[in-house]
Amino acid sequence: MTDSPFGWAIVGTGIHGSFLVRTMVEDLGISPGSIVAFDPHSEPLALWRRRSRNIMMTHLRSPASHGLHTDFRTIRRFATARGRTDFTLPYHRPSAELFDDHARTVLADTWSRVARRVESVRAVFPVSGGYVLSGESTEATAKRVILAPGQPAPRVPEWAAAGGVSIPHIYDDGFDVSRFLTASSAAIVGGGLGAVTLAVTAAERGCKTTLITRDPRTVHYFDSDPGYIGPRCGPRFAAIRRCRDRRELIRAARRTGSVPPDAEQRLTAAIRAGAVSEVRDEVVDRVNAPGRVELIGRSGRYGPFERVVLATGFADAPPAGALIRQIARATGARLAPDGFPLVDESLQWTMDLYVSGALAELTVGPPARNIIGAHLAARRMFGAYPSSTSSSSCEA
Ligand SMILES: Cc1cc2nc3c(=O)[nH]c(=O)nc-3n(C[C@H](O)[C@H](O)[C@H](O)COP(=O)(O)OP(=O)(O)OC[C@H]3O[C@@H](n4cnc5c(N)ncnc54)[C@H](O)[C@@H]3O)c2cc1C
Structure with a gap:
């Protein structure tokens, strides 16, 4: 079944997909009815919650300013309003429970108004005026697509x-x-x-x-050098032209x-x-x-x-690898030698198809996979990102 076209289709309702959808609806005024989101998990952030529970994570590794709202102060305000002090110092890292409670609250209204399909996207094909996303049992047509499929598969020796x-x-x-x-x-x-x-x-x-x-x-303290979030190290990353040199820096800084x-x-x-x-x-x-x-x-x-x-981390490969290769074949969009998409400064991989998270790493740099990476991705996709951290797509 193919529906009438949506304005936007989001692949993945994890941290990045949820942050981007909330920003689009609440901050940019994009109609929630024009968005469709695909994810095999029945609740947004379900995979994040399961993984943090599986390692018995008590507190986040990132500071309270990195949440699912564009305003960096909202987790602290949310906690104060409820008399909560479940942070750990320094950097006010929120407890996993506080982060989650805040996330549920800031996302509830957005997700209640956006169409969600509880299935994986298997393929994306270009059609006149947009793309057809082929799920396990439904299809949707959208003018623009954002791929936010998270991390690659767990690394298994x-x-x-x-x-x-x-x-x-x-x-x-x-x-x-x-x-x-x-x-x-x-x-x-x-x-x-x-x-x-x-x-x-x-x-x-x-x-x-x-x-x-x-x-x-x-x-x-942090799992990627925070200097690459802003002007301290961002320009150093942006100045690197070859993808393989960017990948080397990302490995060291992560x-x-x-x-x-x-x-x-x-x-x-x-x-x-x-x-x-x-x-x-x-x-x-x-x-x-x-x-x-x-x-x-x-x-x-x-x-x-x-x-x-x-507990061997994640594979050194792009997430949703089969889907990424299929899209590259169907659209002619370019891949770096390591299989990651070669995207432009606004994280557009090919006409009206954008990426976030690990898939955007070669342009966003070392923090791309983190929560702050979703903030950086939104600034690039929707404008207003500081020029000091901008960088062109690298060269294969
Ligand atoms: C245990 C743990 C703790 C972490 N702690 C922190 C922290 O404290 N601070 C920090 O900044 N970062 C942290 N990270 C890193 C990072 O922020 C998280 O991995 C975060 O979940 C990344 O968000 P994401 O949206 O890219 O991926 P996810 O949250 O994993 O979401 C990706 C979603 O895409 C869906 N998906 C995948 N393929 C498809 C498909 N083909 N079709 C439809 N849907 C698809 C998945 O089902 C999933 O729901 C942590 C990571 C882990 C694993």
């Missing part, structure tokens, strides 16, 4: 995917953290914030927990696998108390026995453990 029972990843759809936390012994493979938070929580619940990390952990000081302190205390063991090794294989898994590293064998989970 070969040893964990091969043979026997697969080892779950903390960001898998089916990962059941409550069940994981009832184990008497568990190993967490990976060393970033997700791994550390889950390890400490499991240990607090009486689970004998082993954290197996390949690389030494680094400690930073601080993947780092943790903020409070998480490091919690882990250190748990290790000192003997509640968590930390092993520095790279896991290369596993041996399954009934109800038990033994892990084989380059320098030793570990376990057996009742439960093992991967």
Whole structure:
């Protein structure tokens, strides 16, 4: 079934899709009836909520100014009006619950007026005056499209995917953290914030927990260098012409696998108390026995453990890769050598088709995936972004 054309179609109702839709409706006066949004999750932000719950995240890593409203003060005001003080210092990082309560409140009216299709977009084809978005069971036509499909798939090492029972990843759809936390012994493979938070929580619940990390952990307040949000480092990124050089800078500035000081302190205390063991090794294989898994590293064998989970972050690939490749084929839109879209300064990839989040990384820079990345994307798409942070599309 094809409906009459919408003005806008949004792919993804996560942090970025929700921020952009709220901005369009509430700040730019775009009629909510002219927007359609696709996402397989029945509630906006459902994936964000599940992932933060799966790592038992207590507070956000970003400051309270990074919320789902264009006004940077709204989370603080929301908390004050309700007598809430659930921030952690410095930077007033809101609790996950406060962030969520605020998000529900600022998004409720917008989402109640926008058409949502609870399905994935499988393909997008150009047609006269716009695009047809093909979902799992419906189609919609829209003049303009914004792709905000979030993160790439969780990174699963070969040893964990091969043979026997697969080892779950903390960001898998089916990962059941409550069940994981009832184990008497568990190993967490990976060393970033997700791994550390889950390890400490499991240990607090009486689970004998082993954290197996390949690389030494680094400690930073934020998971990407905040200098790239504005004029301190933005122009340095903008001055880089070749995509592969931008990608290299993004990798260095994204601080993947780092943790903020409070998480490091919690882990250190748990290790000192003997509640968590930390092993520095790279896991290369596993041996399954009934109800038990033994892990084989380059320098030793570990376990057996009742439960093992991967906390190995996300793959080095564009999110919604199959859809991105299909759109590139259908429209002739250009891809960088790493498969990410080559977009212009307004994040337009091809005529009236825009991207946000990780897909916009080669133009927005290191903060593109974060909450603040949605603010930066909105400024670029809808105008009024500061020239100091602007940059042209890079060259393949
Ligand atoms: C546990 C965790 C904690 C984080 N904490 C912070 C933090 O404190 N501060 C910060 O700035 N950043 C943080 N981040 C990073 C980032 O802000 C989040 O990953 C955020 O969710 C990114 O927003 P997004 O909209 O790009 O992705 P998501 O919120 O994941 O939303 C993407 C949506 O797109 C949908 N989708 C994908 N493909 C399709 C398709 N083909 N059709 C339709 N829909 C599709 C998905 O179902 C999903 O609902 C965190 C990330 C994680 C995983």
